[in-house]
Amino acid sequence: TVNDTLGHVVGDQLLRAVATRVAEEAQPSELVARLGGDEFAIISSQADQPEAALALAERIIARISRPISVEDHRVIAGGSVGIAMAPADGTSVIELLKNADLALYRAKAEGRGQARLFEPEMEHTALSRRSLELDLRSAWENGQFFLVFQPFFRVGDRKLCGFEALLRWRHPTRGIVAPATFIACAEETGLILPLGAWVLTEACRAAADWPDDVRLAVNLSPLQFRSGHMPDQIREALRVSGLKPSRLELELTESTLLEEGSGIHGALQGLRSQGITIALDDFGTGYSSLSYLRSLPIDRIKIDRGFISRICEDDPSRAIVRAVLQLSAALKLETTAEGIETEEQLETLRAEGCGYVQGYLLGRPMRATEARDMSFQ
Ligand code: C2E
Ligand code: CA
Ligand code: CA
Ligand code: CA
Structure with missing residues (x-):
């Protein structure tokens, strides 16, 4: 369920701990990907249930916001989540991830610990963040x-x-x-x-x-x-x-x-x-x-x-x-x-x-x- 996309390698203990917690929350119909630092994308194939995906996002944010112990240090990770719903928001994983990324960008613009669902207008108004x-x-x-x-x-x-x-x-x-x-x-x-x-x-x-x-x-x-x-x-x-x-x-x-x-x-x-x-x-x-x-x-x-x-x-x-x-x-x-x-x-x-x-x-x-x-x- 935890997919290390876009070339980021989940290397250190902190991220592994976060990944484990995130994995425990997701359903088989939901893919959770870490896009970078404290940034997550959810791709859900339960097309009629955006609320369920939002609820998952909330649980992920809540879980990773709890302190994690790394080599005797207590670390608090933040978390922002962008969500894309399949098939409405895309038919390939790449397209869905791209749209989840746009939603993530909006979520981050609203402050830490936010989750947002992709909306088509985001594609037109936002430049792709990486470009x-x-x-x-x-x-x-x-x-x-x-x-x-x-x-x-x-x-x-x-x-x-x-x-x-x-x-x-x-x-x-x-x-x-x-x-x-x-x-x-x-x-x-x-x-x-x-x-x-x-x-x-x-x-x-x-x-x-x-x-x-x-x-x-x-x-x-x-x-x-x-x-x-x-x-x-x-x-x-x-x-x-x-x-x-x-x-x-x-x-x-x-x-x-x-x-x-x-x-x-x-x-x-x-x-x-x-x-x-x-x-x-x-x-x-x-x-x-x-x-x-x-x-x-x-x-x-x-x-x-x-x-x-x-x-x-x-x-x-x-x-x-x-x-x-x-x-x-x-x-x-x-x-x-x-x-x-x-x-x-x-x-x-x-x-x-x-x-x-x-x-x-x-x-x-x-x-x-x-x-x-x-x-x-
Ligand atoms: P702000 O400081 O609240 O700036 C006012 C914004 O409202 C400006 O948009 C201005 O063009 C717009 N505005 C002024 N009067 C009206 C009006 O009567 N009606 C409407 N609808 N809009 C009006 P702008 O230039 O797009 O700036 C947006 C924000 O970007 C600024 O909000 C400010 O927070 C930030 N910003 C702009 N320049 C800088 C900068 O040099 N450094 C930093 N850190 N932030 C900047
Ligand atoms: Ca100002
Ligand atoms: Ca102002
Ligand atoms: Ca203002």
Whole structure:
């Protein structure tokens, strides 16, 4: 039942222990394959029972998440599972594995310990992960990345306050690829480290050409902080570009801020003491509890587009946004709402006391030259 596919060899004791546990869970109609590290594929021929395959995936994840003893060490393996159903999702093992792999990629994008069933749309939207890895590496070597800049504004008078740098990939055959497609892969392969350093330098250089009161926001991945070189890299980018620290804003997500033992809070305090602003990005999409906001070293929160898109229609979103704005005010945090697409949303946010907004209504991401022109208007 345990099939060591795609050339990976189950060599060490840990993997053997995991494999044994996995084997104990599967039925004869189910094939479980390990695709790499903590990645598993299930191929089920019980076509009418996707729930059974999902349940198997859950059991596999639960079992391998229990500590395993390897040479006196207790090791906790994670696990992500992609599932393909035969014959609907493929008629050959290769095709089924490929589709399970696409589902696995989605599962991993949702965090550790997730399982996903293959859906046909995955084939069209996702590049095959392995070809994506190769493509990304050559993209980096061939300079196919570039930045666009999306403006953000003060709500009261719609004054331009700054731009957020957003990464784009000019793919030789696919055209412009958005970061949702490749950031996770860049993180998994470690490419995000050189790429993230490049974004920082390049964005600071662009912003140094803008008027002095126009700020720059840069997105950072949690991995960039794990290396411990982040504060030095930021100092260097500021030095080379001549950008004042008070004009730089770093956007981090909750999962970055919640990483324990990474020394990240200390690093962020150091950056703040130089005048750099720290923003909590995508607020409301993660583990957010309002009460922990108090303890984080942040200056601003960005309320996720998910709340804003429904703010005028249903009450719960509006009530949540109101509560977040009230709490931020009490904690003296600035607030930016992302994804404003209509005047109605903007008016609602103004009425609720949100300080800053960003979204297609007032400005889409644009090239550096356009951003520069806009910054002088
Ligand atoms: P984010 O930080 O939440 O960025 C906002 C995303 O929402 C951007 O997508 C932007 O184009 C889009 N957006 C802005 N206004 C609107 C609107 O009114 N309506 C709609 N429908 N969408 C809007 P984008 O550029 O595809 O970026 C996606 C995510 O990729 C970003 O989400 C950010 O988490 C990540 N990302 C982008 N650039 C970088 C980077 O340089 N480094 C890292 N680590 N992550 C990045
Ligand atoms: Ca952001
Ligand atoms: Ca955001
Ligand atoms: Ca977002």
